[in-house]
Amino acid sequence: MVKTSVARDDNKKNSSDETVVVSMEHVNKWFGQFHVLRDINLRVVKGERIVVCGPSGSGKSTLIRCLNRLEKHQDGDINVHGIELNNDVKNIDEIRREVGMVFQHFNLFPHLSIIENCMLAPIWVRKTPRAEAEEIAMHFLTRVKIPEQALKYPGQLSGGQQQRVAIARALCMQPQLMLFDEPTSALDPEMIKEVLDTMVELAEDGMTMICVTHEMGFARKVADRVIFMDEGQIIEQNEPEAFFNNPQSDRTKLFLSQILGH
Amino acid sequence: MVSNGTRKERATATNNESAFIRQEDAPILPPPITSAGVAGWLNDNIFASMLDFSTLGAAVKSILMAIFTAFVAYIFFDQVYGLLDFAIFSAVWQDPEEQKRQVCWTIEQGGKLPNGWHGACWPYIIAKTKFILYGAYPNESLWRVNSTYLLGAILLVWVMIDRLPYRKLVGAVLLTIYPIFATVMLTGGGFGLSQFSVGVNTIIGLALISLGRAGKMGWITGPFLDLSKMAGVAGWFFIFFAAALVSVGVDFDLSKVDTRDWGGLLITLVVATTAIVVSLPLGILLALGRRSSLPVARTLSIIFIEFWRGVPLITVLFMASVMIPLFMPEGVNFDSLLRALIGVTLWQSAYMAEVIRGGLQAIDKGQYEGADAVGLSYWQSMRLIILPQALTRVLPGIVNTIISVFKDTSLVSIVGLFDLLGATQATIADAAWSTPVQASTGYLVVALIFFVFCFGMSRYSMYIERKLDRGH
Ligand SMILES: Nc1ncnc2c1ncn2[C@@H]1O[C@H](COP(=O)(O)OP(=O)(O)OP(=O)(O)O)[C@@H](O)[C@H]1O
Ligand SMILES: [Mg+2]
Numbered sequence: 001m002v003k004t005s006v007a008r009d010d011n012k013k014n015s016s017d018e019t020v021v022v023s024m025e026h027v028n029k030w031f032g033q034f035h036v037l038r039d040i041n042l043r044v045v046k047g048e049r050i051v052v053c054g055p056s057g058s059g060k061s062t063l064i065r066c067l068n069r070l071e072k073h074q075d076g077d078i079n080v081h082g083i084e085l086n087n088d089v090k091n092i093d094e095i096r097r098e099v100g101m102v103f104q105h106f107n108l109f110p111h112l113s114i115i116e117n118c119m120l121a122p123i124w125v126r127k128t129p130r131a132e133a134e135e136i137a138m139h140f141l142t143r144v145k146i147p148e149q150a151l152k153y154p155g156q157l158s159g160g161q162q163q164r165v166a167i168a169r170a171l172c173m174q175p176q177l178m179l180f181d182e183p184t185s186a187l188d189p190e191m192i193k194e195v196l197d198t199m200v201e202l203a204e205d206g207m208t209m210i211c212v213t214h215e216m217g218f219a220r221k222v223a224d225r226v227i228f229m230d231e232g233q234i235i236e237q238n239e240p241e242a243f244f245n246n247p248q249s250d251r252t253k254l255f256l257s258q259i260l261g262h
Numbered sequence: 263m264v265s266n267g268t269r270k271e272r273a274t275a276t277n278n279e280s281a282f283i284r285q286e287d288a289p290i291l292p293p294p295i296t297s298a299g300v301a302g303w304l305n306d307n308i309f310a311s312m313l314d315f316s317t318l319g320a321a322v323k324s325i326l327m328a329i330f331t332a333f334v335a336y337i338f339f340d341q342v343y344g345l346l347d348f349a350i351f352s353a354v355w356q357d358p359e360e361q362k363r364q365v366c367w368t369i370e371q372g373g374k375l376p377n378g379w380h381g382a383c384w385p386y387i388i389a390k391t392k393f394i395l396y397g398a399y400p401n402e403s404l405w406r407v408n409s410t411y412l413l414g415a416i417l418l419v420w421v422m423i424d425r426l427p428y429r430k431l432v433g434a435v436l437l438t439i440y441p442i443f444a445t446v447m448l449t450g451g452g453f454g455l456s457q458f459s460v461g462v463n464t465i466i467g468l469a470l471i472s473l474g475r476a477g478k479m480g481w482i483t484g485p486f487l488d489l490s491k492m493a494g495v496a497g498w499f500f501i502f503f504a505a506a507l508v509s510v511g512v513d514f515d516l517s518k519v520d521t522r523d524w525g526g527l528l529i530t531l532v533v534a535t536t537a538i539v540v541s542l543p544l545g546i547l548l549a550l551g552r553r554s555s556l557p558v559a560r561t562l563s564i565i566f567i568e569f570w571r572g573v574p575l576i577t578v579l580f581m582a583s584v585m586i587p588l589f590m591p592e593g594v595n596f597d598s599l600l601r602a603l604i605g606v607t608l609w610q611s612a613y614m615a616e617v618i619r620g621g622l623q624a625i626d627k628g629q630y631e632g633a634d635a636v637g638l639s640y641w642q643s644m645r646l647i648i649l650p651q652a653l654t655r656v657l658p659g660i661v662n663t664i665i666s667v668f669k670d671t672s673l674v675s676i677v678g679l680f681d682l683l684g685a686t687q688a689t690i691a692d693a694a695w696s697t698p699v700q701a702s703t704g705y706l707v708v709a710l711i712f713f714v715f716c717f718g719m720s721r722y723s724m725y726i727e728r729k730l731d732r733g734h
Contacts, residue, residue, distance in 0.1 A: 068634075068635055089487065090487070093639065096636070096637035101635040103631065105628050106628075107628035107629060109632065109633075109647055111732055120638075120646060124642050125638060155732055
């Protein structure tokens with residue numbers, strides 16, 4: 001699916017001054033009686049690309065949504081970009097400024113044009129002057145290869161284009177970390193590639209990324225680590241080659257055989 | 263070889279239905295005549311349904327359709343002609359000899375018009391125009407009402423025309439300075455300056471604004487930050503209120519006109535615009551409050567909305583005129599127009615809130631999440647993302663409530679205010695113009711005026727809907 005293989009700069013992981021972007025320690029979360037996240041421990045350093053996979057309902061979305069407080073964890077510690085994620089609104093706002101998110105259904109603002117979608121947060125959250133925000137927006141729209149659509153509205157774009165706008169919108173805040181929640185699973189097959197290509201380029205530029213995705217080609221080529229979740233727990237994590245070629249847990253084997261089997 | 267192959271393909275195409283390869287493009291043709299132009303429209307919409315005689319059933323259907331169409335057309339033209347005949351062709355337009363009611367009397371009734379005559383008596387309306395439009399407002403002060411109208415109309419049109427500059431500024435003037443101006447002009451102002459209440463409002467206002475500033479400077483943190491922001495906004499309201507108190511307090515040397523002398527269209531417009539303009543922001547706040555995660559805000563909003571929605575407007579008006587005075591200290595005379603205004607406005611806000619809440623509910627959860635994820639605050643995401651979409655969606659509902667409150671203002675006549683309908687009814691009771699067509703003429707005028715306003719609002723909202731349509 002993905003054409004280029006990303007040069008992994010392993011020095012990032014091993015370098016002495018590695019900055020921890022995300023750390024989750026003993027994180028637990030319940031929906032009512034249902035224990036969705038069970039003792040999650042995760043450390044992501046700057047520049048790392050993580051792919052999270054696992055069967056439906058295993059808590060992948062919930063996990064990454066806890067990182068920017070779209071969901072609230074009830075137990076354990078989450079640190080993002082050195083800021084503790086607690087009930088303090090100021091901390092939450094600060095974290096959200098540093099964390100970009102791309103959703104399965106794009107969640108673009110349909111009443112705003114493409115460029116306005118991209119300029120909104122810089123102007124209102126970062127207090128960037130309008131002209132500068134416009135420049136930033138055009139820069140990232142060019143990077144996702146749709147500068148010519150800037151004045152259209154989201155409803156006039158194809159799914160793949162909308163998702164690329166969503167990526168650009170998140171990038172306009174110049175975040176330290178990008179979260180992707182199944183960015184390609186609402187797209188028609190011929191549009192998946194354009195979105196994955198954009199994500200690969202982003203990875204090549206050294207963006208720290210956590211992607212929930214079932215695109216195993218993408219995982220093989222881009223990920224530094226693949227995390228397998230089931231029933232709210234991290235079952236297995238490993239480098240992609242080892243993960244795909246030599247899975248340890250039975251559940252991972254079963255899952256891989258199901259998604260790669262046909 | 264090539265032609266051979268082509269022939270083969272053709273052969274297969276004819277033999278085998280499912281395999282087909284187009285050899286030539288189908289021609290691009292103009293649309294059939296019947297579906298274009300006036301003739302096409304008539305054919306499509308009227309005659310097409312009655313020209314099918316291919317079978318017995320179709321023939322019966324066509325004939326029935328023709329009869330039905332003729333019947334509807336007859337009723338329609340008969341009614342329209344009846345109205346035009348009454349209002350224009352048969353109407354009496356002038357009263358040169360100042361005969362008053364006799365000018366609209368038939369011979370039988372002692373006048374000069376032919377027996378069986380039926381038409382509008384416009385001289386009566388002309389004589390009563392001032393009362394229908396302004397009630398008992400003193401003649402020498404009418405210029406004040408008219409200039410208030412004129413200024414209001416200019417500002418409103420300015421805001422409505424997209425191409426004009428400074429629309430936001432004009433809109434702000436329309437919502438802040440204009441109401442004060444209108445109050446002073448219409449009442450005459452000069453209610454007396456209470457230095458105490460002006461002072462108190464100014465001090466509270468300044469204190470709240472400083473609190474808001476402190477929040478902005480970062481001196482206030484945590485859960486109180488939001489409160490300090492709200493305090494900053496509330497502070498400006500107090501300052502505005504103090505300014506309003508000063509403006510209506512200062513004596514501009516205009517003669518005072520008691521609201522009891524106001525009447526006719528003036529009352530209707532004052533009550534309707536106040537109710538509409540205040541109920542929209544209040545309704546938005548109530549709707550947000552009802553969906554808020556703060557229990558206090560939610561409970562208060564629910565109580566407010568359910569209370570006002572559970573009571574008929576007539577009851578609200580009676581309560582306002584009978585009960586509010588009971589709670590007032592002895593000697594304080596609460597203006598009856600103001601009481602009705604408050605009653606209608608709060609009642610309308612509850613309805614507006616529910617319409618807007620409908621719009622909020624229709625917004626996809628992803629929009630809230632998208633706004634949260636890019637770091638917008640609650641109020642930012644409401645103002646920039648959620649409300650623009652919610653309000654656009656329920657625009658027809660909002661306009662519906664606005665039109666309906668515009669018409670409901672007639673109910674204020676039961677608490678002794680002479681609105682457009684009440685004032686007209688009062689003129690109908692005038693024996694000097696007593697004729698059999700007096701009531702019909704009067705009500706026709708009331709209906710026309712209401713129709714012009716309501717239809718205008720309806721058309722404007724359709725224009726806005728088209729303008730805001732983003733093709734999704
Ligand atoms: N708001 C909620 N309230 C209650 N239960 C929820 C809520 N959101 C998710 N769940 C449940 O939590 C579990 C984990 O959900 P989550 O969306 O994280 O799964 P997922 O791994 O992303 O699955 P998928 O691949 O289908 O997106 C599911 O069983 C889901 O039904
Ligand atoms: Mg999910």
